[in-house]
Amino acid sequence: MAHQPTRQKNATDAVKIRHETKTINHPTRVQIGVLFIRSVTCDRALALRLRLRHLQPGRVSVMAASFPLPVTQDLFTLRATLQELLQFLRKALSISNAHTVDFYTESVWAELVDLPPETVLRVLRKAVAEAEARPSEARLLVEAERQSGITNFPKIFCETSQKLVSVEAFALAVRSYSVPNLGICTPFEQLLTALRGNKKQRTGENVKPDEFMNLKKSHEVQAMSELISSIADYYGIKQVIDLGSGKGYLSSFLSLKYGLKVYGIDSSNTNTHGAEERNRKLKKHWKVYHTRSKLDVNGLALKMAKERKVQNEIKYKVDFDGMCNNSPANQEKMSASGFLPDFSDSLISNIRTQMENLHVYSHREENLCFENAFALIDLLPINAIEPASFQTPKRKMSEANKERRKLTSKSNESNIYSPLTSFITADSELHDIIKDLEDCLMVGLHTCGDLAPNTLRIFTSKSEIKGVCSVGCCYHLLSEEFEKPQKESTQEKWGFPMCQYLKEERWCCGRNARMSACLALERVAVGQGLPTESLFYRAVLQDIIKECYGITKCDRHVGKIYSKSSSFLDYVRKSLKKLGLDESKLPERVIMDYYEKYKPRMNELEAFNMLKVVLAPCIETLILLDRLCYLKEQEDIAWATLVKLFDPVKSPRCYAIIALKKQQ
Numbered sequence: 001m002a003h004q005p006t007r008q009k010n011a012t013d014a015v016k017i018r019h020e021t022k023t024i025n026h027p028t029r030v031q032i033g034v035l036f037i038r039s040v041t042c043d044r045a046l047a048l049r050l051r052l053r054h055l056q057p058g059r060v061s062v063m064a065a066s067f068p069l070p071v072t073q074d075l076f077t078l079r080a081t082l083q084e085l086l087q088f089l090r091k092a093l094s095i096s097n098a099h100t101v102d103f104y105t106e107s108v109w110a111e112l113v114d115l116p117p118e119t120v121l122r123v124l125r126k127a128v129a130e131a132e133a134r135p136s137e138a139r140l141l142v143e144a145e146r147q148s149g150i151t152n153f154p155k156i157f158c159e160t161s162q163k164l165v166s167v168e169a170f171a172l173a174v175r176s177y178s179v180p181n182l183g184i185c186t187p188f189e190q191l192l193t194a195l196r197g198n199k200k201q202r203t204g205e206n207v208k209p210d211e212f213m214n215l216k217k218s219h220e221v222q223a224m225s226e227l228i229s230s231i232a233d234y235y236g237i238k239q240v241i242d243l244g245s246g247k248g249y250l251s252s253f254l255s256l257k258y259g260l261k262v263y264g265i266d267s268s269n270t271n272t273h274g275a276e277e278r279n280r281k282l283k284k285h286w287k288v289y290h291t292r293s294k295l296d297v298n299g300l301a302l303k304m305a306k307e308r309k310v311q312n313e314i315k316y317k318v319d320f321d322g323m324c325n326n327s328p329a330n331q332e333k334m335s336a337s338g339f340l341p342d343f344s345d346s347l348i349s350n351i352r353t354q355m356e357n358l359h360v361y362s363h364r365e366e367n368l369c370f371e372n373a374f375a376l377i378d379l380l381p382i383n384a385i386e387p388a389s390f391q392t393p394k395r396k397m398s399e400a401n402k403e404r405r406k407l408t409s410k411s412n413e414s415n416i417y418s419p420l421t422s423f424i425t426a427d428s429e430l431h432d433i434i435k436d437l438e439d440c441l442m443v444g445l446h447t448c449g450d451l452a453p454n455t456l457r458i459f460t461s462k463s464e465i466k467g468v469c470s471v472g473c474c475y476h477l478l479s480e481e482f483e484k485p486q487k488e489s490t491q492e493k494w495g496f497p498m499c500q501y502l503k504e505e506r507w508c509c510g511r512n513a514r515m516s517a518c519l520a521l522e523r524v525a526v527g528q529g530l531p532t533e534s535l536f537y538r539a540v541l542q543d544i545i546k547e548c549y550g551i552t553k554c555d556r557h558v559g560k561i562y563s564k565s566s567s568f569l570d571y572v573r574k575s576l577k578k579l580g581l582d583e584s585k586l587p588e589r590v591i592m593d594y595y596e597k598y599k600p601r602m603n604e605l606e607a608f609n610m611l612k613v614v615l616a617p618c619i620e621t622l623i624l625l626d627r628l629c630y631l632k633e634q635e636d637i638a639w640a641t642l643v644k645l646f647d648p649v650k651s652p653r654c655y656a657i658i659a660l661k662k663q664q
Helices: 004-021 029-037 042-055 062-066 075-097 108-112 117-133 135-148 167-176 188-196 215-235 249-258 269-324 328-337 345-356 358-377 399-414 451-461 500-505 511-516 521-525 532-549 568-578 588-632
Strands: 239-243 261-266 417-421 440-448 465-473 637-644 655-661
Touching: 075 167, 075 500, 075 511, 075 588, 108 588, 117 167, 117 521, 117 588, 167 588, 188 215, 188 637, 215 249, 215 440, 215 465, 215 655, 239 249, 239 451, 249 261, 249 417, 440 451, 451 465, 451 588, 451 655, 500 588, 511 588, 521 588, 532 568, 532 588, 568 588, 588 637, 588 655
Parallel strands: 239 261, 239 440, 261 417, 440 465
Antiparallel strands: 465 655, 637 655
16 A cells, blocks of 8 residues: 555554553652651641642642553554544545535435435434433444444445445444544543542532533533643643633633633633623632631531530539549549549649639630631632631631741632633744743633644644643634645645544545534434424525526525524525515515425435434544544654543533643
8 A cells, every 4th residue: 555654654653652651650759758658657647748738739639640541542543443434434425515505406315315215214313312222232233343344335325326325334334433432532530530549629519610601611611620620630730721712611610610820812802801801700709609618617617616615514524523522432432443543632623723714725626626617718719719708707826827828828829810812823822922831731612613723733832731631613614625625725734634644645524524513413312403494495595596596606695594584485585685686586476386396305305414413423533533643643642532521412512632741
C-alpha cells in the first residue's frame, strides 16, 4: 500500500505511547511529605496532612498522581478503526449529504434507496427502541458481529447502483461504528476515581447549579466542572482558561465552587459584559449558601458544646459526690480500693470551688467549637464570595489561627473569574491576552465550529497548558480542507481533518453530512421525534419555487416560518413573500395541488430523515476520532481519551476530548 512505511513507523510510535500511558507517576514534594506522614502516628499524620493543605493549597491533591490513569487505545488501533469506518462511510455518506430541501426536486429516495419507506421505518424504529431498552445486550450483539466481520457491504448497498438494499445490515453497521461500541471511551466514573485516588470531592457539594441556570446547562456545568477540578487537583494546577466561555456559567462555577482562577475568553463583547454581570449575581447567590452554611455549622457547634457541657456536669457531679461523701465508712471503703487517698478538708474545698466554675470551662469550650466551625467555612473561597452581613460571635483568636487565616486568605486571592474578549485562532498568543499566564488547563464547553480543533492545537503548542478538556459542537461550521480542493485558499489550519491519516486520505465529509452529525438520535429514541411536517412543507415549497419561478438556487432563507403559519397555504404565502417572490402569481388551487401531489409521499421523507438520524453518530465518531488521533500523534502527550460527560438526551453533544501532557 502507498502509505505502508509511514503507518509502520506510526505503529512503532503507538507502541511507545501505549507503554508510556499505562502508569503516570510524578513524585513531588508533597508526595515526599506524604511518605513521611505514613511513618508517624495517625493523629500526627492527620495534623500534618492538614498543615500541608494550608501551606500548599494549589497542590493539595498531587498525591493522587500516584494512581494510574485508565489504559486507552493506542494510535495504531485507532487508525485501524478509522480505516473500517471510512470503508463504511464511502458508501453511506451520500445519504447524509443529500439535502432535505431538495428531496422531491432531486428524487432523492429513488436515487439512494431501493426499499419501501414502510420497511425502512419499521426496521429502524425497532432497532433504535431495542438499543435504547437494552443497551448492554445491543452492545454485546454489535461486538460479536464486528468480530465476525459485519462489513459485508454488498449486503448493505447494491454493488452497481450503490443504493441501500438492506436496512437491517445498515442499522447494525451504524451501531457498530458509533462511539459507545468502539471501545474508545473511558468511563466517566472510572476516570474520576483514577484522578482523585482516595480523595473525596472538594467543597461545595451542597451547591446545585440548577438554581442558577436551566436544567440542560446545569447538567453540563456540574459534570464538566467536577472533571476539570479533578484534573486540576491531579496536576496541582489552579489556573483554567475557558475558551468560548459565552455567558460564563462554567467559568463562574469553577471559580466559585472549586476555587480555581479562571479566565473566560469569548469573541463576543456582549457575552463578556453579560458574563461579568451574571457572575456578580451568582456571587450574591453564593453568599446565601455561605451564610446558610455558617449558620448550620454554628448551630451544630452549639449543640455539640451543650451536649458536652451536660455530659461533663453529670460526670463531675457523680465523681464529686462520691469523693465528698466523706463518711468514715465510705472513705475507708474507697481508700481500701486504692481509688481515693486521704483527702484533707482544704483539698475538698478546692474541689468545690472548681466545680462551681465548671460553667466557665464549658463556655470556653463553646467558643473553641465556634472557632473550629469557622475553620470549616474557610475552606470555601473567601474572595470569590461577598462577605455575609450577619454578626459573628466575639472571640479571642489565637496567634496560630490568625496566621492560618492569613495564609488561607492569601491562597484564595487567585479564586477569581475574569471574562475577556478576544477572537481565538490556532495561532493566538495567550501571553498577549493573559498577562499572568502560568501552568494551566484549557477547557471548552460546546466550542463552536473551528474553535474546538483550535483549542486542541493551542493545547499542543503551548508549554504552559498541561491539560485540555474540550466538548465541541456545531460540526456544520467546521472548515474542511478538502471540501473545495479546486478553490484556492490562504487558510493553513483547518477544522477538519486534523490527524495525519485522514489528511493522507484527503477525506472530506461535506457540509450536509456535518450538519446531519448534529442530529440527536437519543432524543428521537425517547419520542422527541423529527419535525417531519415542517421538513415536508419546505421540500414541497422548493418544488413550487423551481417549477413556478424557475429558481433552482436561492441565497435567501425561509427561516422559521412554519411555527408562525396556520396551514400549508399560509406557509407558502409567507415564504414567497420573504423570498421576494410575487405570491399573487400563484392561485390557492395551484398551491394546494402541490400539497395533494406530495402528501402520499411524506413517509418517504420521514424514512429518509430517519436514515440520516441513525447515521449521524457515525459521522460524529469520525470527527471525534480525527481529533483523538491528532492528540495521540503528538510526542509530549502522555494520555488522551474520549469521555461521555453528559446524558445525550439532555445534551446531544456529550463527548469530551481529554488529554494530559507529560510532566517535566
